[in-house]
Structures are given as structure tokens and as C-alpha cells.
Amino acid sequence: MAAPRVLCFGRFSDATPGGIQRHVEHLLNGLKDQVDFVNLVPSRTWRSETSERFGVPTVARAGINVDGSMVLSPGLPFSARTLHRQKPFDLVHLHFPDPMSHLAAMALPAVPRVITWHADIFRHRAALRLYQPFLRRAAETAAAIIVPTQAHIDNSPVLSVLPDKGKIRIIPFGFDLERFTRPAQGLAGLRRRFPGRIVFSLGRHVYYKGFDVLLKAIARLPADVSLVLGGTGPLTAELQDLAARTSIGGRVHFVGLVDDDALPAYYQLCDVFCLPAVSRAEAFGIVQVEAMAAGRPVISTKLGNGVDLVNRDGETGFTVEPGDPQALADALSRLLDDPGAAAELGRTGRERALTEYGLERMARETLDTYRDVLGR
Secondary structure, eight states: OOOOEEEEEEESSSSSOOHHHHHHHHHHHHHTTTSEEEEEEEEEEOOOEEEETTTTTEEEEEEEEESOOOOOOOTTHHHHHHHHHHHHEEEEEESSSSSSHHHHHHTTSOOOEEEEOOOOOOOHHHHHHHHHHHHHHHHHOOEEEEESSSSHHHOOOGGGGGGOOOGEEEOOOOOOOOOSSSOTTTTHHHHSSSSSSEEEEEOOOOGGGGHHHHHHEEEEETTEEEEEEEOTTTTTHHHHHHHHHHHHGEEEEEESSSSSHHHHHHHOOEEEEEEEEOOOTOSSSSHHHHHHHTTTTEEEOOOOSHHHSSOOTTTTEEOOOOOOOHHHHHHHHHTTTTTHHHHHHHHHHHHHHHSSBBBHHHHHHHHHHHHHHHOO
């Protein structure tokens, strides 16, 4: 059977971390030998370029960066049409929420659409009211919809009322996790740089990540506990100011964007990994899976979605109510003060990550979805 030709709208493709982007990168890498992909994305700068990443042609169109997560790229629909005319696509694979790629895909002829539904839109309520009918229509006309957990269906105002739920497939997100299981290069240097007991957290510095709550929790912990916080974003300066105002500036280390090759060392450095999200805009938490693969226990928040299903309370870590610094501090203390319990949760977490969230399963089941759509 010939390799299907698929136009993937991969959200972004740059050094700025993001859950959808990271998922797409693993998907492309896992299927590059079986699918003829083109990855079409907006650029966060007014510059277009074509490159090859993971053995897949990546076309980045010039964009206007609105807030880091939203980019307006007027050339995206034109590029989609041009690429399709040059060599027609069998399928289009969209990753929602992403209104810009949705608009670009609408400019194409009737090519079957597969949508991976990462999350619903919880902010920008006024704009959402205008966009909602188009979003519902996209779900109704999609050939298939992929979600990583049942909670993504149950909690979605769109998917939960979809007339044809038979088109929805639950395919757990998968990742190349082996590198997190091996002793990491650079770990000894990080331990010299960051002594004491370490909490690690990572992500874009935006409201729904809840990093402000984590800083307040760290302020309630003993002086030998430090936070290593990776990532950047529009709230970085506010978070730095909050750390200074709460007199924990010396115990909070803002390390910026963490290079992908250095990530295993940061996970292995910490005693506990924390995902303190405060909104269902955080719908899965890839970083939890990576931390679990590294054998580290996870503290996350009860969001009633995929985040809870990844980190099982009492089995791979603990979960607390979102937005509660004291509850977060108490959960962190339980693990920091009991290394034996932390190690046991870490061992269970690693087994779960490698069993449930491996790349091979996601790639195989996604390819089956493509073939099923084309067969129909």
C-alpha cells in the first residue's frame, strides 16, 4: 500500500516549548517512514522558511505574534492551496485548538480531515462565541477525531454532544521515552549548580500553568528546598517579581528554555516534578509523562481531565486542588520528606509511562486511523 500523503498543521515548529508542537514532532518522527508528511506551520516572526525536521519537510509561513500562543499568518491558506496543487494530499491532519490552521484547511478542496483534539478553548470567551459554530462544524465533518483520553470527550462542550461519536478514537499520546530512562549527561554539573532538595517544573509562563501558585507553595517549604523552573513566556517577569517579593528569590532558579538534549538531566536532578495547572486549558501534561519516564514522582492538580488520568493519585504521585498553595506545599512535603515513598511512586510512574505512552502504539494506531479513513 502506497504511503498516504498527509498535510499536517503542526501548530508551531521552533525552539519555544509547547505541548501540541511536541506531540506533533513525535508523531512525525514515529511515522516518517510510513507517511508522506508535509508539516505546515505559522512562524512566530515575519519570516517564511522551508526546512526539514525529523525527516519531514516543514514549511513555516511568516506570522504576526499576538501573544506567543496565537499567531496570525495570512499566507497559511495560500501555502496550503499551493502545496496541494503541487502534489495533492490524501488527508489533512489538524491539531485543535488552532483557529489559524482551521482557517487554512478550509481553503483546501474536499480532502478528508483528521483532527487531534488536544483541548477546548477556555479563554477569549467573546471570540469563542463567534468561532464555536465553525468549531462544531469542523467536528461534525471530520472523517475522524483523535483524543488521548476519554476525559477529552466527556469534558468537551463540542465532542460530548457530537452526533456521531463513532468517529472518535482514543489513542494515548506517545513519546520516545527511552532517553529519559538512561543516566543523563550533564547531571553531575546540575547537582553542583543546584544543591539541596529540588522541585522541577517546566512549561510556558502563561496563566493556566499556575506557576504563581507553585511559587507561593515553595515559600511555605524549608529553606533547603529549591525550585528549578524552566520555560519562558509573557508572565516570566511577573513570576520573577513574585519570587523576589516573597523572599524566595534565592531558592527559585529561572533557567529559561531548556534544550531538548538537556531535559533528561533536569528531570533526573529533581526529587519531585510539579505540574501546578489551574485551568483545563492544560488538558494532558506531556511533561508528566517525561518526568514519570525519568522515575520521578509527580504532583499535579485535579482538573477533571487527562492530567488526572496521566498522574494517578497515590500511584504515580499525588494530586491536589488547583490554586491552593498550602495543599501544593503539603503534597510536596510528603514526598520530599519521604524519599522511600517518592522512589516507589517514581518506579510505578516509570512503568506506567513506558507501558501506556510509548511512541510505537500511538504511531501504529494513528496510521490505522489514516488507512481506515482512506479505505472509506
